[in-house]
Amino acid sequence: xxxxxxxxxxxxxxxxxxxxxxxxxxxxxxxxxxxxxxxxxxxxxxxxxxxxxxxxxxxxxxxxxxxxxxxxxxxxxxxxxxxxxxxxxxxxxxxxxxxxxxxxxxxxx
Numbered sequence: 001x002x003x004x005x006x007x008x009x010x011x012x013x014x015x016x017x018x019x020x021x022x023x024x025x026x027x028x029x030x031x032x033x034x035x036x037x038x039x040x041x042x043x044x045x046x047x048x049x050x051x052x053x054x055x056x057x058x059x060x061x062x063x064x065x066x067x068x069x070x071x072x073x074x075x076x077x078x079x080x081x082x083x084x085x086x087x088x089x090x091x092x093x094x095x096x097x098x099x100x101x102x103x104x105x106x107x108x109x
Contacts, residue, residue: 014100019050024060029098032069034076048073051087052080062088066095 005013015037018025035047051061068091069077077083 015047018100019054021054021059021061022057024062025051025054025100026060026062026064027098027100028064028095030066030096032063032065032067032073034070034072046076046079048076048080048083052082055082055086060088061086062090064090064092064095066093067091 003013015035018027019037019039036044037047037050039045039050054061
């Protein structure tokens with residue numbers, strides 16, 4: 001299914017779901033930013049911390065991006081050694097879109 005997302009839906013519909021991935025999270029984006037997301041009781045944490053936590057839970061995380069990230073992203077990235085070894089990251093200058101594929105297993109009651 002393809003869904004058009006705009007404005008604040010980027011957070012409520014995409015980022016919030018990415019944080020709940022159970023099996024895989026694949027992200028393709030033209031530009032990597034030093035993104036912070038809300039967790040818990042309104043605490044903003046680096047999205048890279050979220051990715052690290054997903055990796056700890058055994059989620060397959062892949063990142064495809066068009067150019068090298070900026071200084072702020074690289075400094076945050078360096079704070080999470082688990083990402084160095086387990087985050088699959090590829091550079092492809094032809095990426096001119098943003099897309100996310102994730103798997104959230106839903107338990108039926």
